[in-house]
Amino acid sequence: MSKGIIVVDMPERCNQCKFWFAKATVPIEYRCMGLQKEITEKNLTEEKPDWCPIKEAPIKLE
Numbered sequence: 001m002s003k004g005i006i007v008v009d010m011p012e013r014c015n016q017c018k019f020w021f022a023k024a025t026v027p028i029e030y031r032c033m034g035l036q037k038e039i040t041e042k043n044l045t046e047e048k049p050d051w052c053p054i055k056e057a058p059i060k061l062e
């Protein structure tokens, strides 16, 4: 299958991103919609995970 691109501002942590959500569970579970994986509170508030699918664009995009 070929690959596609969505252009977004580069987040430093997940709570700056449009692709995180919180599941209504106890305890609450945070997830990345991009890869359908769990993210931690540290990912949410301090730094995104290493496996984040958002990569720096090789050229400047507007």
Ligand code: SF4
Residues within 6 Å of the ligand: 011, 013, 014, 017, 018, 019, 020, 031, 032, 033, 034, 035, 039, 048, 049, 051, 052, 053, 054
């Ligand atoms: S892992 Fe990356 S794409 Fe997923 S919610 Fe965090 S910043 Fe967004």
